[in-house]
Amino acid sequence: MTTTHHPLAIVGAGLGGLTLARVLQVHGIAATVFDLEPSREARTQGGMLDIHGDTGQRALRAAGLYEPFLGLVHPGGQAMRIVAPDGAVRHSEEDDGSGDRPEVDRGRLRDLLLDSLAPGTVHWGRKATGARPLGDGRHELRFQDGSAVTTDLLVGADGAWSRIRPLLSAATPAYTGVSFVEADLHEADTRHPAAAALIGGGFFFSLGEGRGFLAHREGDGSLHVYTALKVAEGWLDSVDLADTAAAAKDAVLAHFDGWHESLRALVGEADGALVGRRIHALPIGHRWERTPGVTLLGDAAHLMSPFAGEGANLAMLDGAELGLALAGHPGDVEAALRAYEEPMFPRGAASAAESAASLAQMFGERALEGLLERFAATG
Numbered sequence: 001m002t003t004t005h006h007p008l009a010i011v012g013a014g015l016g017g018l019t020l021a022r023v024l025q026v027h028g029i030a031a032t033v034f035d036l037e038p039s040r041e042a043r044t045q046g047g048m049l050d051i052h053g054d055t056g057q058r059a060l061r062a063a064g065l066y067e068p069f070l071g072l073v074h075p076g077g078q079a080m081r082i083v084a085p086d087g088a089v090r091h092s093e094e095d096d097g098s099g100d101r102p103e104v105d106r107g108r109l110r111d112l113l114l115d116s117l118a119p120g121t122v123h124w125g126r127k128a129t130g131a132r133p134l135g136d137g138r139h140e141l142r143f144q145d146g147s148a149v150t151t152d153l154l155v156g157a158d159g160a161w162s163r164i165r166p167l168l169s170a171a172t173p174a175y176t177g178v179s180f181v182e183a184d185l186h187e188a189d190t191r192h193p194a195a196a197a198l199i200g201g202g203f204f205f206s207l208g209e210g211r212g213f214l215a216h217r218e219g220d221g222s223l224h225v226y227t228a229l230k231v232a233e234g235w236l237d238s239v240d241l242a243d244t245a246a247a248a249k250d251a252v253l254a255h256f257d258g259w260h261e262s263l264r265a266l267v268g269e270a271d272g273a274l275v276g277r278r279i280h281a282l283p284i285g286h287r288w289e290r291t292p293g294v295t296l297l298g299d300a301a302h303l304m305s306p307f308a309g310e311g312a313n314l315a316m317l318d319g320a321e322l323g324l325a326l327a328g329h330p331g332d333v334e335a336a337l338r339a340y341e342e343p344m345f346p347r348g349a350a351s352a353a354e355s356a357a358s359l360a361q362m363f364g365e366r367a368l369e370g371l372l373e374r375f376a377a378t379g
Contacts, residue, residue, distance in 0.1 A: 006032040009151035011128045016298035016315030017157030018113035022063040023323025036127035047224040048216050050101040055313035059320035073102040074219045079202030087260030105219045128163045137293025154294045162300035168288035173280035175233040180277045183270035185223040207367035225266045230363045236276040279305050285349040302348030307358035310351040
């Protein structure tokens with residue numbers, strides 16, 4: 001089999017990898033993106049994201065996509081409500097349009113990035129299994145189908161379980177102690193009006209010691225609910241979440257005895273199967289020595305829990321900053337990689353520390369009180 005050469009190969013067509021490809025394209029630099037999914041429509045891309053002014057929005061400006069991004073923003077999505085386990089509303093904010101973290105559907109944002117790329121930039125159905133150095137900064141990238149390509153610059157944008165990270169670091173993600181059980185309530189205003197009224201128009205928290213509900217309203221009018229539990233790493237294996245009968249829901253709701261029925265209904269009324277997800281994180285301050293011809297971005301570089309809301313935003317900023325560094329150092333890849341990595345390491349470490357602290361607070365003994373105090377302190 002003939003091995004094809006790609007001067008710049010990006011592994012992973014998530015938000016970070018696509019932002020990198022787009023910024024490079026804006027500056028006249030070609031890149032090839034390899035993704036394991038068979039097509040862009042292969043699966044849904046998750047729920048709403050709040051795009052921060054100093055990270056995600058900054059990346060979109062560098063990509064020349066800020067104005068079309070504004071057309072995707074979910075009106076009212078920055079509303080927020082905090083409810084106690086007894087069902088009492090303890091804090092409520094409406095979206096008055098003045099916030100700097102507008103909400104957007106992840107799938108629509110990904111489509112915006114994909115549609116901005118030259119045809120053929122993304123190669124679908126190419127699941128990377130590993131890579132090896134060839135010398136002088138070149139690498140061979142191998143795929144599950146037995147094929148391989150070579151590249152002068154390899155970028156791992158392939159998430160938590162990156163196949164590129166072992167070239168740079170022996171670090172692996174560790175379980176944080178928290179697992180999610182995700183659920184959807186479709187056509188909420190008509191089919192689940194009580195839940196729709198409880199959650200409101202934006203983001204929602206209800207926390208107790210070691211457990212809670214996080215939820216948001218999506219652009220299509222559905223509700224996406226994250227039931228968060230501080231449980232052993234193997235707990236999800238003990239529950240058949242694919243079973244849409246009451247048994248799976250009962251296993252989750254057993255952790256919420258005594259909670260108000262309006263909150264328990266967020267799981268009890270769920271449409272379809274529940275989905276489990278363990279929350280992992282890389283060590284805070286994860287970094288590596290400069291290694292010729294390869295680098296990482298996003299979760300591959302600094303996976304953290306979602307409790308600071310920075311994961312997607314940092315991935316996009318990483319992609320934009322790497323693209324700008326490469327454009328700013330023509331003919332000197334190593335100088336570009338140093339210019340990218342030096343600020344990326346402390347930026348990722350700061351957000352990872354914030355995420356870890358937020359997780360500890362949100363699932364500690366004073367979870368609800370601590371959250372209310374945090375919002376009171378920030379106005």
